[in-house]
Amino acid sequence: MQAVSGFRQPSVLPGFGLTLGFATFFLSAIVLLPLAALVLKTASMSWAEFLEVVLSPRALASYRLSFGASLVAALINTVFGFIVAWTLVRYDFPGRKILDAMIDMPFALPTAVSGIALTAVFAENGWIGQYLEPYGIKVAYTWLGVTVALTLIGLPFVVRSVQPSLLEVQRDLEDAAETLGATPLYIFRRIIFPTVVPALASGFTLAFARGIGEYGSVIFIAGNLPMKTEITPLLIVIKLEEFDYNGAAALGFVMLAMSFVMLLSINLVQAWARRGVVAARR
Amino acid sequence: MVGITAGSVAEISSRPGRRTLAAVLTRWTFIGLSLGFLAAVLLAPLAAVFTTALSEGVAAYFRSFADVDTGAAIRLTLFTAAIVVPLNTIFGICAAWAIAKFEFRGKTFLMTLIDLPFAVSPIVSGLVYVLLFGAQGWFGSWLVEHNIEVIFALPGIILATLFVTFPYVARELIPLMEQLGNDEEEAAMTLGASGLMTFLRVTLPKIRWGLIYGVILCNARAMGEFGAVSVVSGHIRGLTTTMPLHIEILYNEYAFVGAFAVASLLTLLAVVTLIVKSLMEWQASRASGN
Numbered sequence: 001m002q003a004v005s006g007f008r009q010p011s012v013l014p015g016f017g018l019t020l021g022f023a024t025f026f027l028s029a030i031v032l033l034p035l036a037a038l039v040l041k042t043a044s045m046s047w048a049e050f051l052e053v054v055l056s057p058r059a060l061a062s063y064r065l066s067f068g069a070s071l072v073a074a075l076i077n078t079v080f081g082f083i084v085a086w087t088l089v090r091y092d093f094p095g096r097k098i099l100d101a102m103i104d105m106p107f108a109l110p111t112a113v114s115g116i117a118l119t120a121v122f123a124e125n126g127w128i129g130q131y132l133e134p135y136g137i138k139v140a141y142t143w144l145g146v147t148v149a150l151t152l153i154g155l156p157f158v159v160r161s162v163q164p165s166l167l168e169v170q171r172d173l174e175d176a177a178e179t180l181g182a183t184p185l186y187i188f189r190r191i192i193f194p195t196v197v198p199a200l201a202s203g204f205t206l207a208f209a210r211g212i213g214e215y216g217s218v219i220f221i222a223g224n225l226p227m228k229t230e231i232t233p234l235l236i237v238i239k240l241e242e243f244d245y246n247g248a249a250a251l252g253f254v255m256l257a258m259s260f261v262m263l264l265s266i267n268l269v270q271a272w273a274r275r276g277v278v279a280a281r282r
Numbered sequence: 283m284v285g286i287t288a289g290s291v292a293e294i295s296s297r298p299g300r301r302t303l304a305a306v307l308t309r310w311t312f313i314g315l316s317l318g319f320l321a322a323v324l325l326a327p328l329a330a331v332f333t334t335a336l337s338e339g340v341a342a343y344f345r346s347f348a349d350v351d352t353g354a355a356i357r358l359t360l361f362t363a364a365i366v367v368p369l370n371t372i373f374g375i376c377a378a379w380a381i382a383k384f385e386f387r388g389k390t391f392l393m394t395l396i397d398l399p400f401a402v403s404p405i406v407s408g409l410v411y412v413l414l415f416g417a418q419g420w421f422g423s424w425l426v427e428h429n430i431e432v433i434f435a436l437p438g439i440i441l442a443t444l445f446v447t448f449p450y451v452a453r454e455l456i457p458l459m460e461q462l463g464n465d466e467e468e469a470a471m472t473l474g475a476s477g478l479m480t481f482l483r484v485t486l487p488k489i490r491w492g493l494i495y496g497v498i499l500c501n502a503r504a505m506g507e508f509g510a511v512s513v514v515s516g517h518i519r520g521l522t523t524t525m526p527l528h529i530e531i532l533y534n535e536y537a538f539v540g541a542f543a544v545a546s547l548l549t550l551l552a553v554v555t556l557i558v559k560s561l562m563e564w565q566a567s568r569a570s571g572n
Binding site for chain 2: 008009012013014015018020023024026027031035037041080083087088090091093097103105107111112113118120121126127128148151152155209212213214215220233236245248249252259260266
């Protein structure tokens with residue numbers, strides 16, 4: 001009945017051609033074609049020109065900050081995300097459901113809003129900043145501020161990855177281990193941790209990937225000093241404001257390549273996580 | 283074991299699962315750490331939005347919305363969302379129908395491509411349109427000849443917002459529709475219903491809540507997008523500044539009450555989004571409970 005029978009399995013349901021056609025067309029027009037333009041623009045540059053932009057000291061400094069702060073933020077989120085997920089899954093306390101719902105706040109909140117709000121809280125005279133100031137800890141307008149912003153942005157990724165996997169942990173196994181005399185730490189290390197570690201890895205990668213590209217929440221709190229507190233996306237914006245399209249395209253291409261690497265790692269980590277869950281169920 | 287008889291208070295209190303001192307301590311340490319962490323990075327900023335917005339009184343808060351440019355920014359944001367959200371909703375439904383209802387080659391690859399805007403930095407999302415339609419872009423000179431403005435104008439803002447919020451509805455619907463299966467749709471088709479009727483009467487009621495949440499989330503992101511829109515907008519005050527861009531302008535002018543007042547609107551939008559999500563999860567758990 002179907003001319004394209006080798007391409008898809010037959011079904012009585014209609015609309016395959018129409019829906020797939022429209023989806024592919026829209027995807028190509030809005031996402032793929034523009035991204036191809038970026039790749040083509042970069043390809044039109046000579047190697048020397050390209051390398052001069054992407055390996056300039058200012059660009060290298062911005063990669064260091066973007067990567068470093070994303071890495072630290074993702075690590076903070078791995079630790080505290082686990083603690084938060086554990087608290088939400090295992091303990092009942094007043095306000096638990098509201099807190100659980102609020103974890104998604106950074107998804108729904110515009111990045112510019114989180115940016116100015118975090119700056120207000122962590123500035124020298126802010127609610128938290130004023131207590132850190134006497135110890136010589138400056139958060140706003142330093143790399144610490146970038147890290148705090150990326151921590152907020154990445155938090156839901158870790159918590160939402162870990163929560164379902166904590167529900168998978170077999171409680172009777174924990175009880176059995178305890179009756180056999182295992183210490184809580186031993187139970188954590190041998191029963192809970194192995195079940196949760198794929199989800200933690202997946203949450204870490206998602207938070208890290210998101211942090212590298214983040215712009216809105218960072219620029220308000222970062223200070224934006226060249227070589228010091230300038231993230232890579234901001235450097236692209238500066239190049240565009242100087243009408244240096246080639247420079248902007250080259251840096252954009254580097255970020256796009258990073259996104260692809262991160263997307264690939266996320267898929268690999270999640271495939272590994274699924275295998276881990278299957279193995280744990282056996 | 284010597285000295286402890288089975289069933290005695292000492293023995294019962296040391297049984298697993300009882301509230302030993304260590305268990306209680308662990309419990310409160312975890313709750314304390316969680317609350318402390320969330321209070322610092324999540325709750326304090328949210329509270330700061332409203333306290334700063336209201337720091338000069340309720341009258342000053344409402345006065346900031348009387349500003350002409352603020353009004354223009356709110357209208358532009360609403361207009362952009364009114365175009366972007368329906369388009370991405372139609373795309374999301376089409377993509378979810380094709381992907382969830384049929385088995386075909388390259389499905390995983392297609393899903394990865396749909397996810398692409400999640401992985402790309404918002405700045406890159408804006409940059410690609412500047413490279414296409416900007417003055418020095420691929421179509422730049424043609425657009426100038428025909429007097430069409432895309433970059434630093436409304437079309438650019440709409441395109442960048444479309445790109446950034448592209449996957450939301452599809453991402454929400456695909457897992458939901460895959461999980462619900464094809465049985466009821468196939469039954470409807472074999473009983474003679476048309477394709478459109480099957481979708482409207484059988485599929486749509488089942489995916490209603492997921493669709494609503496996808497649309498609401500897409501809308502929240504569309505109204506709140508900053509990076510991508512910032513690149514293509516040109517920041518022409520009162521003309522091409524959306525709400526988030528207007529927040530930046532006011533903030534940089536030290537008009538904190540105004541900036542945070544606009545921010546408070548977007549925060550309320552985010553809160554509504556989360557409430558809809560909670561309602562959806564409540565509906566889902568009620569449906570699976572029955």
